[in-house]
Amino acid sequence: MSTEQKTPWLERWTVKLHPWAFFLGITLGLAASIIAGYYAGQENIYRERTRFNQKLGFEGQVYPSLDHLLTWIRKQTPSNKTLVLVGGSSIPLGVGQPEEFLWTAALQERLGTDYRVINTAVRGGRISENAWLLAEILSDEYPLIWVIDNRNFFAFTPRWVREDLHSYLIFEAWTTGRLNNPARTDSIFSAILSDPEEKRHQYQDALIKGFFQGWTNAGDLWGYLHHEHFFTLYSRLEGQPTKFWRPRKEITDDEPLYTIEQNLERLSATTEREAELQDFRRVFADRVEAAGSGYRIQPGFYSESAQKTAEAEAMLPENVRMLWVTILPPPVLVDTLSPEELERYRFGIQANEEQLAEAGVNNVTVQLPNEGFHDRQHLSPLASSEMSRAVANYILTYGKSKP
Numbered sequence: 001m002s003t004e005q006k007t008p009w010l011e012r013w014t015v016k017l018h019p020w021a022f023f024l025g026i027t028l029g030l031a032a033s034i035i036a037g038y039y040a041g042q043e044n045i046y047r048e049r050t051r052f053n054q055k056l057g058f059e060g061q062v063y064p065s066l067d068h069l070l071t072w073i074r075k076q077t078p079s080n081k082t083l084v085l086v087g088g089s090s091i092p093l094g095v096g097q098p099e100e101f102l103w104t105a106a107l108q109e110r111l112g113t114d115y116r117v118i119n120t121a122v123r124g125g126r127i128s129e130n131a132w133l134l135a136e137i138l139s140d141e142y143p144l145i146w147v148i149d150n151r152n153f154f155a156f157t158p159r160w161v162r163e164d165l166h167s168y169l170i171f172e173a174w175t176t177g178r179l180n181n182p183a184r185t186d187s188i189f190s191a192i193l194s195d196p197e198e199k200r201h202q203y204q205d206a207l208i209k210g211f212f213q214g215w216t217n218a219g220d221l222w223g224y225l226h227h228e229h230f231f232t233l234y235s236r237l238e239g240q241p242t243k244f245w246r247p248r249k250e251i252t253d254d255e256p257l258y259t260i261e262q263n264l265e266r267l268s269a270t271t272e273r274e275a276e277l278q279d280f281r282r283v284f285a286d287r288v289e290a291a292g293s294g295y296r297i298q299p300g301f302y303s304e305s306a307q308k309t310a311e312a313e314a315m316l317p318e319n320v321r322m323l324w325v326t327i328l329p330p331p332v333l334v335d336t337l338s339p340e341e342l343e344r345y346r347f348g349i350q351a352n353e354e355q356l357a358e359a360g361v362n363n364v365t366v367q368l369p370n371e372g373f374h375d376r377q378h379l380s381p382l383a384s385s386e387m388s389r390a391v392a393n394y395i396l397t398y399g400k401s402k403p
Contacts, residue, residue, distance in 0.1 A: 037218060042071055052122050055248075058123070061231075063223075065213060070137065074138075077142070079141055080143070081113075083146070084107070086119045087131020087132065087147060088121045088130075088149035090377075090378060091378060092121040092149055094121075096379055097383075099255065101384055105384075111395065115395075130169065132322075133169055133170055135316065135320045136181065140317075143319065145319060147316075147323070168209040172211075174210070174214075175210060175214025175215060181315060187312075226247065263373065266375045267376065270376045271336055281337070288351075295347045313361070324356070325366060326353075326364070366386060368387075
């Protein structure tokens with residue numbers, strides 16, 4: 001019996017493979033994917049979607065590319081219209097509001113056909129990672145762009161880059177030469193270098209992802225394939241793992257509709273949790289201090305916050321206007337304050353608005369009834385009318401002039 005062992009077929013095949021052919025194949029494959037990614041980025045895969053719901057956000061393992069976002073906006077907005085970009089987090093996104101009751105849809109109705117409202121907000125997002133960036137890139141294509149976001153009550157200091165979920169878009173824009181404002185570029189990298197080393201590690205993934213996408217168009221190609229043909233990542237939101245490969249174009253906007261009673265019950269529950277009440281009180285109590293027979297804001301707090309907001313806005317192109325919407329807390333929470341706390345609260349509201357006005361920051365303050373809230377922060381369908389009215393009135397009042 002022969003003891004001679006057969007050479008495995010893979011080894012026999014690789015012996016015949018010349019190194020030049022191997023590396024040529026890799027080069028041609030990479031070149032083909034880059035070209036395919038370029039053309040995939042020109043496809044309007046999001047079509048007429050009204051927003052990025054939960055399954056089309058980071059929780060659903062979806063990270064849109066910069067080209068797909070820009071194509072989505074351009075296809076919906078003729079160049080002669082005023083573009084209104086809504087950015088930021090789950091509050092302007094409309095969590096708690098089904099698609100048919102979305103406040104941005106009501107805003108579109110109020111503004112009319114000369115305007116186009118696009119909701120680019122994402123759950124857990126910040127305005128610095130989507131709407132501001134998109135507005136800067138598109139500023140040469142539209143006569144006027146308004147950028148809308150809710151302002152964190154009593155404190156907001158904008159940062160271009162930190163551990164933001166979609167800050168890879170900023171690095172992608174920088175890599176592809178779309179950030180033409182030197183002050184803007186300097187602010188990005190100054191923010192990175194000013195953070196301690198442990199903080200910088202938090203967005204290294206975004207930096208690498210942004211650079212890789214900018215150089216290879218990989219995000220465009222895989223974004224197209226994921227949305228149009230098949231998905232390659234399991235999402236816990238899908239429920240049944242056997243269906244995780246469904247293309248994202250089949251995802252519907254299924255934000256549930258809660259009754260007024262259900263929303264009020266969720267809201268009232270916050271008054272029974274002492275930790276949440278303490279957190280609410282700390283927002284203003286730590287910033288407003290007694291001074292003689294009245295109160296004063298901690299030195300530099302509001303003025304510094306408002307000034308940094310104004311400085312960030314100043315780096316945007318001249319035809320880009322920023323409007324902050326300050327949503328005051330639900331009355332059910334305010335009712336838990338003592339008389340002395342209530343005085344501090346009211347003083348803080350007034351000081352906040354005065355400092356914003358002094359710094360030249362555009363801001364509208366909205367007070368909603370309890371029925372306008374889905375929970376402590378998010379809005380119910382009943383908030384759509386008041387939110388859209390306040391924003392539309394401001395935009396229509398100032399028109400195309402700088403406020």
